[in-house]
Amino acid sequence: MTIRPILLLDNVSRVHGQDETAVRALDGVTLTVDAGELVAVMGPSGSGKSTLLNLAGGLDQPTTGKVIVEGADVGAMSLRDLAALRRRSLGFVFQDFNLIPSLTAAENVALPLELDGLRVSKARRIALDSLEAVGIAELADRYPEHMSGGQQQRVAIARALVGNRRLVLADEPTGALDSQTGEDVLRVLRARCDAGAGGLLVTHEARHAAWADRVVFLRDGVVVDTTGTPASAESLLDPAGAV
Amino acid sequence: MSIRRGLLALLAQEPMYGAQLRSEFESRTGGTWPLNVGQVYTTLARLERDGLVEAAGAADAEGRINYRLTDLGRTEVQRWWAAPVDRGDTPRDELVIKLALAVTVPGVDIQRLVQTQRTATLRHLQDLTKLKRSTPDEADGRGPGDQNELAWLLVLDNLVYAAEAEIRWLDHVESRLARSLTRAPKARTGDTASSQADRSAKRVSR
Numbered sequence: 001m002t003i004r005p006i007l008l009l010d011n012v013s014r015v016h017g018q019d020e021t022a023v024r025a026l027d028g029v030t031l032t033v034d035a036g037e038l039v040a041v042m043g044p045s046g047s048g049k050s051t052l053l054n055l056a057g058g059l060d061q062p063t064t065g066k067v068i069v070e071g072a073d074v075g076a077m078s079l080r081d082l083a084a085l086r087r088r089s090l091g092f093v094f095q096d097f098n099l100i101p102s103l104t105a106a107e108n109v110a111l112p113l114e115l116d117g118l119r120v121s122k123a124r125r126i127a128l129d130s131l132e133a134v135g136i137a138e139l140a141d142r143y144p145e146h147m148s149g150g151q152q153q154r155v156a157i158a159r160a161l162v163g164n165r166r167l168v169l170a171d172e173p174t175g176a177l178d179s180q181t182g183e184d185v186l187r188v189l190r191a192r193c194d195a196g197a198g199g200l201l202v203t204h205e206a207r208h209a210a211w212a213d214r215v216v217f218l219r220d221g222v223v224v225d226t227t228g229t230p231a232s233a234e235s236l237l238d239p240a241g242a243v
Numbered sequence: 244m245s246i247r248r249g250l251l252a253l254l255a256q257e258p259m260y261g262a263q264l265r266s267e268f269e270s271r272t273g274g275t276w277p278l279n280v281g282q283v284y285t286t287l288a289r290l291e292r293d294g295l296v297e298a299a300g301a302a303d304a305e306g307r308i309n310y311r312l313t314d315l316g317r318t319e320v321q322r323w324w325a326a327p328v329d330r331g332d333t334p335r336d337e338l339v340i341k342l343a344l345a346v347t348v349p350g351v352d353i354q355r356l357v358q359t360q361r362t363a364t365l366r367h368l369q370d371l372t373k374l375k376r377s378t379p380d381e382a383d384g385r386g387p388g389d390q391n392e393l394a395w396l397l398v399l400d401n402l403v404y405a406a407e408a409e410i411r412w413l414d415h416v417e418s419r420l421a422r423s424l425t426r427a428p429k430a431r432t433g434d435t436a437s438s439q440a441d442r443s444a445k446r447v448s449r
Contacts, residue, residue: 044414190376206410207403210368211376217361225362227369 004071005032006167006198007056012065014051014221025051027221028065035166038190038199040209043218049202050171052218056200057092057169058082069167087116090167091160093189095175097152099144099159105131106140109159130158133195134188150181154188161197168192170201174208186211246278246286248323251295251312255320258299258311261287273395275402295319338409342416353420361413368406375399 014026026048033039041049054060055067058074067074070089077085091112092098099108110127114120131137134154144152153173160168170189174182190211193199201212209215214228246268253259253267265283269276287310290296295316299309312320338360345351378396379388 044418187376205407206365206368207407210365210372210403210406212369215365215369217358225358227362227366 005034005068006070007031007033007200008066008068009052009056010066010068012052012055012062012067014048014055014060015063024221026055026062029218029221029223031216031223033167033198033200035196035198036193037214038193038201038212040201040203040212040215041218042204042206042209042215044204046220047218048221049218051221053092053169053171053200053202056167057090058086084116087112088163089165090169091162091165093153093156093160093168093170093173095172097144097149097156097176099152099155101144104141104143105136105147105155105158108144108155109162112159112165113163126163127158130162131155133161133192134158148181149177150184153177153185157185157188157192161192166197168197168199170199172203173201174203174205182208246282247290248320250283250286250290251316251320252323254296254310254312255317258309260307260309262307264310270391271394273398275398290316346420354417357413357417357420361410364406364409364413368403368410371399371403371406375403 009029009031012026012029013024016023016025029048029052031039031052041052043049051060055062055074056069058067058069058077061075069085072081072085072089074082074085099105100111103111106124106127109130110120110123113123113126118126128137128140131140131154134157136151136154136158139147139151139155144155147155156173157168157170160170168189173189174185177185186208189199189201199212201209203209214226216223217225249268249272250264253264253271259267261280261283264287265278265280268278268283287296291298291310294313296310297313299311302308342353342356345353345356375396378392378399
């Protein structure tokens, strides 16, 4: 198999604290997200969902196991490389949008590209393409405060997947939205994955998880169940293909 | 009961014959509750007996009779739109019965039962969501093509919310079982209710 998952968590554990106060937030979790795939993670609070997302995004390091993004071992990276990975390969979408209020939609989306050294005009052109892909090209020059929650979340998705970024990590992206707007955002996320991105969606709402190709249930840091078949099961069996 | 009222509501729009009522009912509810023609004619016969519908003239060349509402039928339709649907009459739900029995019959692995059901219900929810994805909606700038497509989306949404409610309930069942498990050692023995809780909690722990 030559399909390399965009994201691979290989037998990942994360322990907070030591000895008798040690808390096992994640315990031997293996998970892949392929190009074109949306994977949802469900579980009660404290089940390890956020830890999983932070590990996938390089915001935290596993105690044991490997996190591989686009073939690169996140655990073996210097801080500088890690920062570059977060600028170039992946983006986060949060419940409360997290756009920079003093920047327009296009400037928000262009920001990771500019931080990565791209010329402003080129970054803007790519940002406009990304806004177009989430259906709000006409809002490019609006500030966040003049956009609805659903529109702001579309900007956040556009930013997460701008340019060559192919992995979107979404943490309860519909939490602050009404049911219809929440569904619209899920449709956009789904469409971006259908167009080739990989998505990892953390949610406690089954209705939203159902937009994913696979739903993984976490309980006390352990994957207790999965719906659907991972697209790249073979690559996991073949170490050369997986790493 | 809903077939009876559904047919009355359709006849309030215009007189129709049996086969037409059947296909209109199905297309407007997205084919989720298929009717057979026998059901339609039996229902029409009862509605006629009760004075809610009447034949609008003689049978045509193909033997079809157009039915229309009587004044009484029209009143019945108005009453249906105005009144809430009665939820007091709880339908039997196999899953609820199964779980209630599972906590009282010895030797059932309830945790596994809950888990298996939740995965199955979530798969069902994924299937429903795929159907939604294939139906035009405002979000992708297409919008439902006509009123029947809108009706289909509403029916799908209802099934989605029902499946979601079942999953949330199963989550709740799971945490309630876990709690009864941790309490079990402290529970008083003697009265039947708590010793029953003891037993079920012990089964859960296996």
